[in-house]
Amino acid sequence: MVRYAAFAGMQTGIAERENREFDIKEALREFVKNIYPNWSRNEVEDFLRSADNKKGEFVDRGNLIKAYQKNDPSFDIKKLSEVLEKIHIRLKKEGPRWVIAEIIERDYGTSEKIKYLQAMISGDAN
16 A cells, blocks of 8 residues: 555646646556556556456455355354445445455465455455
């Protein structure tokens, strides 16, 4: 998140200088390009498009339910599903968190992504 903040700050400065609104998409492009410097613009765009699609479909809902149940088998699945739907609504808004989760999954695997998402949900993620 700290790394993204640097790119958001740069884009904020550019937007102010050019008298326009902050462009989160450009900040995310620059962030991903910094993480994967050898990627072409198309590869960055494909990655961001894929992340956005996965976020929209909330493809990790099932894995999150399993992870929470593993941690505490007494979790009420119905209530957990309701909470996750509220989380999904928040995640649909553009922001860096889902892109960070996708980077974690790409570099460290799905289980690490799920741990990050759980930390994000509980407020413990940076």
